[in-house]
Amino acid sequence: MNLNRISWSGLSALAVASALTAGCGEKPFAKVNGQVITKDEYISALEQTLAVAGPNGAVPVPAGRLVLEQLIGRKIILAEAAAQGVVPSDDDVNKAFMYRKDMLEQSQPGKTFEEELQKQGTTPEVFKDNLRAELAEVAVLIKQLNVGNDKVTQYYNDHKDEFGLPARVQLRLVLVGANTPQFAEAQKKLSDPKNFTEQAARELNIIPQLKVSGGLQVLANSALPPSLKDKIQQAAPGTVIGPVDWPIQGGIAKAWVKVDKKLPQYNVPVESAAPIARQRVILQLQATGDPKFNQIRNEIIKKKFDATVETSSPVQETIWKAVKQSAQDAGLDKPPVTPPAAPAAPGGLTAAGGMAPAPAGGAGAPAGKPGAAAPK
Structure with a gap:
């Protein structure tokens, strides 16, 4: 029989454990389009599911x-x-x-x-x-x-x-490839800083993670690209910088950077x-x-x-x-x-x-x- 394999943290496993020990009455565990899933069915499936444990999460263990x-x-x-x-x-x-x-x-x-x-x-x-x-x-x-x-x-x-976080800056980034249609589109749209919105960042970014976050990033001052570090740190909130070179894995992208806010060291x-x-x-x-x-x-x-x-x-x-x-x-x-x-x-x-x-x-x-x- 094929067993499912999932990765659980201790938190998730204990959360499930807590849920299983609560409300163990006769009521249905769940319904799907009116069809009942019983708690016994759920527990049986749980017992047959493999989680991964160990220091590197590499050891399969029945959940x-x-x-x-x-x-x-x-x-x-x-x-x-x-x-x-x-x-x-x-x-x-x-x-x-x-x-x-x-x-x-x-x-x-x-x-x-x-x-x-x-x-x-x-x-x-x-x-x-x-x-x-x-x-x-x-x-x-x-x-x-x-x-x-x-x-x-x-x-x-x-x-x-x-026990804290270093001084940081909250940015909104748009990253695109140089000499691409996306670059031309971003240059046209972001020529007016007022157009640099969360929605624009979702639409223009080529990096999936930045699409999801609307370009929002929080970077330690020490993690800023060296060529832009001083410029970003000296910029007032709301300032848009770009297009500029921004290092990414495997090369250099063209970036527009909007400085949202400066975050002090947190202890x-x-x-x-x-x-x-x-x-x-x-x-x-x-x-x-x-x-x-x-x-x-x-x-x-x-x-x-x-x-x-x-x-x-x-x-x-x-x-x-x-x-x-x-x-x-x-x-x-x-x-x-x-x-x-x-x-x-x-x-x-x-x-x-x-x-x-x-x-x-x-x-x-x-x-x-x-x-x-x-x-x-």
Whole structure:
């Protein structure tokens, strides 16, 4: 039987998991032209669908297994945090949420975090629930590793560029090929700056991404083409520059550039960034192969596979047995005799397969650094 193959982030999988655990009554899951799709049909299809997991998203994993393992892991880590008295506060969850929201909206003008969550089929409330589990995982490790606030603050001070955005400029671009009919059309239409509208940018651009965005780009000052950097930075908002040469992949395009606004450097204060900074400290310890980190990590993962899991579904029981067997094969069901010298593979209790908390990302992370989407 051919299985579908999709790529899911931990956020998307947990969003589906949350949806599956809510409203499990007898009502139809959905209707298509009046024909009923039952929840059982949906879950069965989910169990047969392959997601891709692993550090590079290259390992096919049944989506049903991914969701089940994440739900179980989330319960285990929240219980462990409660036992150690480190369940994340609402304030910490809200700070982590606002950090992701602010970073996305600052880096992608015109988009809202809530709209991006909706596109991924989730809500702020579900996202915050998943954040709580993610932060609980970090809190348990922070306590076990005796990481004090001074170390978190030091990390923030040493990596301030990670907790904000550089000075940027918001532009509207039209890129066309030189000596082409599109160039002649753009030159004629944009000779009057008043004609440089979002709609015009959609119609004239040869770059698909710019057609979709109406030419809107936010670039760090350092990412501007060197030959135009000073001119763009000195231009007043509303100024149209062009036609000028603009580097793109594989050559040079002719460009008209409208300067929309200048955006100052944006920094998240240490108080607001603290939950994210704690995450980064833990990721740093993992990356350096800290022996104590690996020992604690494996001990917590063992608790996951030692947990008593009861289900009324034979399919889910079989899936969980397969998960535990994989853990046994990898040696994760036994407490480490000596701490491993190298860090274990990424993944975690709240993410399928391992322990590492996700860095600021998923729906709340910017799609890329300012300028990453610009034509090269």
